[in-house]
Amino acid sequence: MAREVYVDQDACIGCELCTAVAPELFRLSASSVAEVHGQIAASEAKAQEAIDGCPVGCIHWR
Structure with missing residues (x-):
């Protein structure tokens, strides 16, 4: 990538759509919001x- x-x-509401679409890239944090964990994978x-x-449009390219 x-x-x-x-x-x-x-802004994240913890809906888990991103974790369903790309579990190799996203996971829920301890506070139940999305975080990136596998950028390379x-x-x-x-x-x-x-x-x-x-x-909620909280995922972006940097």
């Missing part, structure tokens, strides 16, 4: 799918 993904955890296509599907 050439670009990096990040999650605005202040994920494809850009899966990351973009999570970005596009996020209901």
Whole structure:
């Protein structure tokens, strides 16, 4: 993956859509919001799918 993904955890509602779409890239933190954990393992296509599907738009490219 050439670009990096990040999650605005202040905006995240913990819906788990991103973890369902790309579990190799996202997981829920101890405070039940999404976090990136596998930047290298994920494809850009899966990351973009999570970005596009996020209901609050809290996942972004850096």
